[in-house]
Amino acid sequence: MLGCGDVGFSIARRLKCRADVVIIERDEKKVEQLVKSLYCAAVHGDFGSPDVLRRAGIEQAEAVIITTRRDPQSTERALEAIGKLKAQLKISPLVLALVQDEIEVPHVKKLGADEALPSAEIIADFVLARLEELKSKKA
Numbered sequence: 592m593l594g595c596g597d598v599g600f601s602i603a604r605r606l607k608c609r610a611d612v613v614i615i616e617r618d619e620k621k622v623e624q625l626v627k628s629l630y631c632a633a634v635h636g637d638f639g640s641p642d643v644l645r646r647a648g649i650e651q652a653e654a655v656i657i658t659t660r661r662d663p664q665s666t667e668r669a670l671e672a673i674g675k676l677k678a679q680l681k682i683s684p685l686v687l688a689l690v691q692d693e694i695e696v697p698h699v700k701k702l703g704a705d706e707a708l709p710s711a712e713i714i715a716d717f718v719l720a721r722l723e724e725l726k727s728k729k730a
Contacts, residue, residue: 594658616633645676
């Protein structure tokens with residue numbers, strides 16, 4: 592997982608029950624906190640760096656989740672580095688990127704993401720599904 596803000600933390604917490612999770616985070620203090628609170632591996636560094644991605648074990652990754660939806664430049668650099676490593680190492684992890692809105696989806700997919708997920712759409716879908724669930728319980 593690349594980046595671990597509020598959404599990344601929630602994803603990592605849920606995902607670590609099903610798979611090994613390695614987080615790459617730029618904030619060194621946050622790396623220490625993640626290891627202590629999530630009990631998962633965390634690597635300090637720039638996830639736009641192929642060396643950092645390799646240090647985090649991208650060769651073994653089934654998937655890479657980019658959670659820096661508010662920083663399009665970081666997402667672009669990460670996708671570029673992942674693309675280079677996919678070609679060099681002949682690996683093919685799924686690449687999912689969170690984006691701010693629907694407008695960014697085609698661009699991020701063009702850069703190499705298998706899927707680009709607009710966070711506003713995900714939240715809206717969840718809220719509406721939950722509303723329907725609560726209405727059906729009340730009926």
